[in-house]
Amino acid sequence: MAVTGPIVLLVEDEAEMRRALRPSLRAHGYQLIEAATGREGLAQAAGRNPDVILLDLGLPDGDGLDVVRELRLTTRTPIIVISARGQERDKVAALDLGADDYLTKPFGVVELQARIRVALRHGAGGPATPEPIFTAGGVRVDLERRQVYRDDVEIHLTPTEYRLLATLIRHRGRVLTHRQLLEAVWGPNYVEQTHYLRVYMGQLRHKLETDPARPRLLTTEPAVGYRLRDD
C-alpha cells in the first residue's frame, strides 16, 4: 500500500540527517529515494520521476544552487530546499531560481510534513484551477467577483492590494520571495523596490488581520518574502 504513495527524493550528504528523516517520511506513506550528492540527485530525479525533491543546499560536490538550476531545465517537480541558519541569501537565490519552498535546519517533522503537503498540492498532481472562493482565518475572498470579506464584512482593497492578495492566494501555503511578488504585482521593473511590497503588506494586514502586529494569515519569512498561511 505504501508503495503507491508519492515519491520523495531526498538529496542530502549527511547520513545522520537521512537516517533521522527516513522513519517519519515512510510512516506518512511516502516512497523515499535517497541521494548523497548533487550528481546522484540529478540522476535519480531524471530516472525515478519523483513527486517532491528535498534538496540540501550545502552539498559537498558543488553548489546546491546549480542543482536547482539544472533540475529546472528538465522538470517542474516541486523542490524544497534545506538550508542552514545564516544562509538567507542562498535560500532566496534558490527560490528565485525556481525552488518552491525552504526549510531551515534544525526543523521539526511537523514542519517538514506541512511543506511536503503544500508542495504536492501545487505540484503536477494539484488542482488545475484554484477554487474560486478562498477562506482562512476569518477572511473570505471571492476570486471571481474580486470581493474580500473579513468576518462577513466587505473590505475595500485598492487594485494593487487586491493583486498582492490574489497572488498570495494563488500560491497559498507557499513562500513567495520579495522579487517574485514585486514582479507579479508591480512588474519586472520594480523588483528592487522591496519597500513598496513591505508598505502594502502592512496595509493589507491592517485591513485583514485581527492583530496586525501579530499576523497569522499574511506571515513574514524574514529576509526571504511572505507566505499566506491556510492551515
Next chain:
Amino acid sequence: MRHRLEYLSATAVMSVVAAIALAGRGYLNSIDVAMVFLLGVVLVSSRYRSGPALLASVLSIVLFDFFFVPPYYRFTVNDSAYLLTFAMMLVIAVAMSRLTARIRDQAGSAAAREQRMATLLATSRELAGAADRNELAAMAERHLGHAAEGVAAIALADEEGGLRLPEHRLFKSKEVQEAAGWALAHGEAAGLGTGAFEELGMLILPLMSPLRPLGVVALTPSAGADGRVLEVLALQTGAALERLAMAERHEEARVAVAGERLRTALLSSLSHDLRTPLGTIEGAASTLAGEDATITPEVRRELLETILEQSRRMTRLVSNLLDMMRLETGALVVHRNWQPLEESLGVALLRLEQTLRDHPVDVRLADDLPLVSVDDVLLEQVFVNLLENAAKHSPPGTRVRVSAWPDGETTIVEVADEGPGIAAGEEEAVFRKFYRGEMSPGRSPSEGAGLGLAICRGIVSAHGGRIWVERGVSKGAAFRFSLPRTAAPPILDPESMETSVAEWP
C-alpha cells in the same frame, strides 16, 4: 665685522687712557703713567679676545713712548733704560691679557655648560611626556635640529630591525639611506667627522637604547654646533624610545592576562551551558534506548519532551554563540532595507508565542512611525532577545510593553516589563557578554548564557544606534534602543505605488 669693531674699541680705549694720562701729567710720575696704561690693557683684555688685547699691549708701549718718554712726541728713546721698561711693560701686558682672557673663558664655558645642561634637562623632561613613538620622534627632531643649528630627521626601526624611512628630504638619497642602515646595524655614528660615509655632508647618529639602536637621526649640523650635545640628545631619544616600547610591552602583557582570565571564565561558563543539556539528552535517550519494559507510555513521552526541549535550548545557545562570533569578528554583514518596524516585531512575536504565553504583550507603535532602514533578520533578533529577557525576568501574568515613536531623525523603541528591574549600578554591566545579573546560585537551568543583551548591543551599534537601560518608565526593566536615519528614506508616493505595469488577468 665684529672683530674689526673689537680692534677699533681697543684702540679707542687706549686713546682714552693716553688722554687721561696726558691730562694728569702734572701729578703722575712715569711709573703711575705706566700703571694707567696697564690698566687700559686689563680693561681691553677682560672684554675682548687675544688679538685686540695684544694690540692694546703694543699700543700702550707705543703711546707711552710717544707721549711720556723724552724726547716727547717722538718714537725715539734717549735713555736706553726705558727699553727695559718697555720690555717689562710688554711682558706684563701680555701676561695680564692672557690671564684675564682665561678667566673670562672659564666663566663663559661655565655659563655655556649650564645652558647645555638646562637644554638637555628640558629635552629629557619633554621626551618623557611623549605618548607615542611618533610624537616622541617629532619632539626629538625639534630639539636635535635646534642643538645642531640645522635640520634633523628621525627614522625609527621597525620590528624586523629595518628602518621605516620617513618622507623627508634628508633621507631622499640612496647614500643617506645606506649610511642610515649602516648606523643602525652597527650602533655607530656615520657622516661628518666620524670617518665613515664622510662624503654625505651630514651627520647620522644611532638612537641607542641600552639593548639596541631603535632608530637613527640624520642631522645637518652647523660649524658651531656641539657634537657632544647632539650625541647626548640622541642617547636621550633612544632611552625615551626604549621606555615607550617597554610600556607598550607591559600593556600588551596586561591585556593578554586579562583576556586569558576572561577566556577561562568564559570557557567554564560555556562548558556548563553546553554540558547540561547534552547530559540531559544523553540520559533521556539512553533510558529510551534501553527498552526497559517498565517505562510507561507516560514516562516515554516525558523523556522525549525533555530531549526535544534540551536540544532546542542547545540550538538557541549555539546560534547565540555564532551570532556573537559574527559580531566580534566583524563577519556580520548588515543587509539594510527600508521597512516598517512592525514587520520584524511581528515575526519576533510569532516566534516567541510559546515563551510569551504567560505575558500579554502591549504593542504601541506611533502612527507616524517612519520606515526604518534595517536588516530585518538582525532587528528581529534584537526583539526576540529583549522579549525573551522580559518574559524570563518578570513573573507570569505580568504585561510586557513594546512601544516605538519617532524622535527627530531617529526612531526610539522600548521594551518594558513589570519584573524586579535592573539593579542600580548594573545598567551597563547587563550588556557585557556572559553577564547574568546577580549570579544567583539557584538560577534556573533554562536561563541563557548571558549573551542576549550583548548581541542586541552589537546589532544596534551595527545599525548606528544605541541601546540602554531607561530608568523610571516602568515598574520593571525598560530597555530602549535608537535607530538613527542614516540615509534619505524612499519617497512613498501612493500614486506611483498604486500604478502597476504588470498584466493582470
